[in-house]
Amino acid sequence: VFKNPKEASINVAHRIANIIKDKQKNNLNAVLGLATGATPIAVYAELVRLHKEEGLSFKNVITFNLDEYYPMQPTAAQSYVSFMNEHLFDHIDIDKNNVHIPDGTLKLEEIPAFCLDYERKIGEVGGLDMQILGIGRTGHIGFNEPGSAPNSGTRLVTLDDLTRRDAARDFGGKSFVPTKAITMGIGTIFKAREIVLMAWNRKKSPIIKKAVEGEMSSEVPATYLQLSDNVEFVLDEDAASLLT
Numbered sequence: 001v002f003k004n005p006k007e008a009s010i011n012v013a014h015r016i017a018n019i020i021k022d023k024q025k026n027n028l029n030a031v032l033g034l035a036t037g038a039t040p041i042a043v044y045a046e047l048v049r050l051h052k053e054e055g056l057s058f059k060n061v062i063t064f065n066l067d068e069y070y071p072m073q074p075t076a077a078q079s080y081v082s083f084m085n086e087h088l089f090d091h092i093d094i095d096k097n098n099v100h101i102p103d104g105t106l107k108l109e110e111i112p113a114f115c116l117d118y119e120r121k122i123g124e125v126g127g128l129d130m131q132i133l134g135i136g137r138t139g140h141i142g143f144n145e146p147g148s149a150p151n152s153g154t155r156l157v158t159l160d161d162l163t164r165r166d167a168a169r170d171f172g173g174k175s176f177v178p179t180k181a182i183t184m185g186i187g188t189i190f191k192a193r194e195i196v197l198m199a200w201n202r203k204k205s206p207i208i209k210k211a212v213e214g215e216m217s218s219e220v221p222a223t224y225l226q227l228s229d230n231v232e233f234v235l236d237e238d239a240a241s242l243l244t
């Protein structure tokens with residue numbers, strides 16, 4: 001638990017930087033699972049600063065984002081492709097061929113094969129060294145909404161009404177928020193060697209309490225993280241305020 005989101009974000013960014021540098025020393029790629037949303041913005045800002053001011057290179061970094069709305073054009077302002085470019089990829093020296101984000105432009109019938117391929121690609125490069133997560137007020141991680149199975153893989157899902165309400169501001173109204181998304185599964189996330197879930201603000205404190213102290217249930221998908229030995233919650237004091 002950190003005093004504020006900024007200190008917490010800097011800590012997470014430095015851990016990511018250490019993974020990248022350790023891998024560089026051994027001529028290996030670092031494979032990162034990335035999240036979008038308000039929560040990781042300051043983490044990406046610190047990674048950009050480390051690149052610009054301290055020479056941290058991302059040449060050996062391969063990334064897989066958790067999710068993308070469906071349908072979604074990558075050029076749309078609300079796409080997670082635009083988000084990642086704006087907050088990270090356009091400001092660092094990553095090879096864009098090493099960037100993977102679920103494709104919101106697929107035809108429905110193309111999605112199952114795409115999802116299997118996403119899983120295969122993660123495996124092929126050695127699996128995720130670290131997956132960073134935010135948490136939705138429904139308890140979703142990625143877009144694994146209530147009802148998601150602990151062994152779920154990358155797939156097309158239906159967004160919860162609360163998730164769409166929370167996204168309404170970005171889209172200029174709930175009716176413009178897509179009803180579906182392509183997301184890594186809980187099983188996909190679980191395979192990461194380290195999982196770091198971040199949450200800030202009092203708004204997240206009820207769901208953080210459920211995720212950490214509540215009974216494990218598909219009703220709150222983040223409770224499945226209780227099963228993992230490799231998970232850490234990084235919180236600010238407000239998000240942690242209801243924990244006993």
Ligand code: F6R
Binds near residue numbers: 035135
């Ligand atoms: C984003 C994602 C979501 C968000 C969650 C919290 O890629 O998978 O699970 O992490 O909805 O969003 P923010 O950070 O905007 O509160």
